[in-house]
Amino acid sequence: xxxxxxxxxxxxREAAEQAAQIRIELTDDYLALIARVEAMPENQPGAxxxxxxxxxxxxxxxxxxxxxxxxxxx
Amino acid sequence: MTHPLAPLAGALAARSVRYVLIxxxxxxxxxxxxxxxxxxxxxxxxxxxDPANLxxxxxxxxxxxxxxxLGNEPLDRPRDLWLAEQMTARQMLTRVTGPGELKVxxxxxxxxxxxxxxxxxxxxFLIEEIEVPVARLLHIIQSKxxxxxxxxxxxxxxxxxALEQLLKKPEEG
Numbered sequence: 001x002x003x004x005x006x007x008x009x010x011x012x013r014e015a016a017e018q019a020a021q022i023r024i025e026l027t028d029d030y031l032a033l034i035a036r037v038e039a040m041p042e043n044q045p046g047a048x049x050x051x052x053x054x055x056x057x058x059x060x061x062x063x064x065x066x067x068x069x070x071x072x073x074x
Numbered sequence: 075m076t077h078p079l080a081p082l083a084g085a086l087a088a089r090s091v092r093y094v095l096i097x098x099x100x101x102x103x104x105x106x107x108x109x110x111x112x113x114x115x116x117x118x119x120x121x122x123x124d125p126a127n128l129x130x131x132x133x134x135x136x137x138x139x140x141x142x143x144l145g146n147e148p149l150d151r152p153r154d155l156w157l158a159e160q161m162t163a164r165q166m167l168t169r170v171t172g173p174g175e176l177k178v179x180x181x182x183x184x185x186x187x188x189x190x191x192x193x194x195x196x197x198x199f200l201i202e203e204i205e206v207p208v209a210r211l212l213h214i215i216q217s218k219x220x221x222x223x224x225x226x227x228x229x230x231x232x233x234x235x236a237l238e239q240l241l242k243k244p245e246e247g
Contacts, residue, residue, distance in 0.1 A: 020224065026216065034215060036241055037211060038104070
């Protein structure tokens with residue numbers, strides 16, 4: 001059966017409801033991970049983070065523009 | 075590559091503006107190059123409820139050649155103490171935009187925290203030799219947990235895995 005716009009809207013509605021119900025807990029394990037990362041030598045006060053930034057949309061677009069898809073044989 | 079925050083950070087430091095970098099862009103700084111980097115367009119700067127400090131922040135942005143917005147409108151002029159007091163009283167956000175799709179939010183709200191608590195535990199990191207005060211990773215995560223928006227949940231759902239990968243790598247090498 002061909003999907004309809006209503007089907008699409010229903011799926012989006014259900015996904016939104018599910019996202020609203022997700023509960024992420026800050027468990028002891030997670031907090032311990034955070035403490036370990038904060039304690040790393042490269043994360044101490046005065047650390048040089050000049051090279052850490054690459055998360056912008058322009059950089060993402062530039063990176064994607066360099067992607068070349070290779071055909072695969074199955 | 076020049077860090078997009080560097081010119082503004084320099085101007086903020088020159089005017090002794092008190093702020094702390096928070097949000098995903100701050101969390102990114104705790105990850106090493108090439109790992110645990112979450113894409114974001116935004117830099118969120120947490121400011122105290124201090125009108126004079128807010129004015130200095132606006133002046134710094136203008137000095138760095140950035141544009142100030144309130145919602146979809148340019149921030150009113152004169153950008154004086156009266157305006158800063160009104161915005162501080164209402165904890166209103168100033169949106170800052172600039173070259174290369176730079177987007178910076180000057181916010182006076184960090185869910186679950188007051189400014190002094192975050193400021194006193196800040197980590198001063200260096201970006202292109204400029205000291206940038208960054209919130210503790212713990213505070214960033216706790217605030218995202220408290221905010222509980224869908225985008226925060228998505229971040230938290232993946233962040234823990236990213237940290238595990240980050241800590242596992244050196245042991246494997």
